[in-house]
Amino acid sequence: MADFTASLPPELDNVPSAEGPLPSPSDLVGRPYALPIDILGERHGPLFYADFSGVRKLYACSRALVEELCDENRFAKNPMRPLERVRQLAGDGLFTAYHGEPNWQTAHDVLMPGFSYAGLRNYHGAMLDIGTQLIQRGVRYVRDRIAADADEVWELLGDPTKHTHVYVCGDGAQMAPAMRQAFIDIYRARAGSDESQARDWLIELVESDRYVEDVWAG
The missing domain is CATH 3.40.50.80 (Nucleotide-binding domain of ferredoxin-NADP reductase (FNR) module)
Known part of the structure; x- marks a missing residue:
């Protein structure tokens, strides 16, 4: 496994910050498909910092921005510091590999069939059974x-x-x-x-x- 260094979070000028906890459930009344993070996006714009998890992170909340960030011709995959500790245990896998490491592609190729439409249908029954058992045990x-x-x-x-x-x-x-x-x-x-x-x-x-x-x- 190659030796890499984790990226630091980007520091951008003129990007608003949403400090404090996520919006409360009362902010979602009448909006069954909305998430608390959607409210922050509406308040602060499609790109903002937030610290509700205890760590300041940068969030992109528009399709245009996400598509731009996912452009592999311009941006490379690079894990952040918290995943370095996981990398020490798990090696260079799907989440912990750096750009250019072959095991990322290997993990991607192995997992992708399971997330296809046919793959999801194949294990839907098993997941339903596990969920039923958890509910019956009172663990949801x-x-x-x-x-x-x-x-x-x-x-x-x-x-x-x-x-x-x-x-x-x-x-x-x-x-x-x-x-x-x-x-x-x-x-x-x-x-x-x-x-x-x-x-x-x-x-x-x-x-x-x-x-x-x-x-x-x-």
């Missing part, structure tokens, strides 16, 4: 599983000497905020703290790369 989302295993989670995360790391990959608009809240709730219950102290604890995990998010649409 990942955050519910985290809450159900709160004692084990706190045993791992509450002791800094264990150097436990959390990696969250998925929907950034709904799943990722719910996951952050699940960990915040665990800290509040176990440490006897308030919401602000719990959020500071989570921010410390993020800044020390012990809580890493690889998310989309949010």
Whole structure:
């Protein structure tokens, strides 16, 4: 595996910043297909910074901008610093490879058939069965599983000497905020703290790369 250096987040002039948490559910009333990140795009424009995840990131929220950024003739794939730690464990795969590394294309070729229309139809039944089992057990989302295993989670995360790391990959608009809240709730219950102290604890995990998010649409 080649030796590369992760990119720093871009710093652009005259780009607005959306500071603080995501818009509340009340902002989405009457808009069943809208996400909180859509509201930020309407307020601040198609390109803006936001820090609701605890880390300041740049968001592109228009089709034109996304298509431009996906132009492989002008832009190259380059993971950010949080994925460097994942790369040490997983190697140069789909998310962790740098531009020009052959394993990215290999991973892409392996996974693409599974995401085709025929591939999705083939495992739809299995996914439906797994979802049904989770609902019957009272576990509907990942955050519910985290809450159900709160004692084990706190045993791992509450002791800094264990150097436990959390990696969250998925929907950034709904799943990722719910996951952050699940960990915040665990800290509040176990440490006897308030919401602000719990959020500071989570921010410390993020800044020390012990809580890493690889998310989309949010």
